[in-house]
Amino acid sequence: MALPGSAPADEAPSVVIGVGNEFRRDDGAGPAVIARLRDLAPPGVRLVVTDGEPTRLIDAWTGAALAVVVDAVRAEPPDPGQIHRFVVDQPGAGTGRGASSHGLGLDDAIALAAALDRMPRRLIVHAIEAADLTQGPGLSPPVAAAVDAVARAVLDDLGSQPPGGM
Numbered sequence: 142m143a144l145p146g147s148a149p150a151d152e153a154p155s156v157v158i159g160v161g162n163e164f165r166r167d168d169g170a171g172p173a174v175i176a177r178l179r180d181l182a183p184p185g186v187r188l189v190v191t192d193g194e195p196t197r198l199i200d201a202w203t204g205a206a207l208a209v210v211v212d213a214v215r216a217e218p219p220d221p222g223q224i225h226r227f228v229v230d231q232p233g234a235g236t237g238r239g240a241s242s243h244g245l246g247l248d249d250a251i252a253l254a255a256a257l258d259r260m261p262r263r264l265i266v267h268a269i270e271a272a273d274l275t276q277g278p279g280l281s282p283p284v285a286a287a288v289d290a291v292a293r294a295v296l297d298d299l300g301s302q303p304p305g306g307m
Contacts, residue, residue, distance in 0.1 A: 155186045156205045156261075157295055160193040160212040160247075167221075167271035167284045170213040170291075174267075177292040183299055195250035199259050208261035209298050210247060211291055213271040213284070221272030222283025224291055229264040265298050267291045 157178060159171030172190045182188055187205075191197045193212065202208035214225070229251060247266060254260045269291060272281040280288070 154206040157209045158189045158201050166273040168213050170269045171211040173288045174211045174291050198250040199254045202261045203259045205261040207263045209265045209295050211267045214268040216270045220270050222287045223270040225268040227266040
């Protein structure tokens, strides 16, 4: 869903998509980054929160010159709060990681979007390794500490510096 005050889909050359559920602890990392960017994102950048279902991701980034996706991931061995950044320049290349904290992953959305010719011109993924995906609100301390760093990295991806710093 687009946040109030964000630009309509047909006017935004860039979109930042926070994937997750804020009531599954660290799975709320994507929405937390979007909340942090609310007053910092440059004009015309659309901010979207979604549950990560592939068709909703595709709808959110269709027509965008740049799509930045932020999501929590599971990793083995885990390193909670560790941040990974992937650039998907070749449609169909995927992130090479099936570690989303959701049933269907970002790789599924990328493959479907490539098949439907609905990939953004450029896709950047910021993944934060999760510590706790149980029910309930609130991020674990290492994931909460990663939110500002990822928000700064997203602003860099968008070619913007936050007013007054973060």
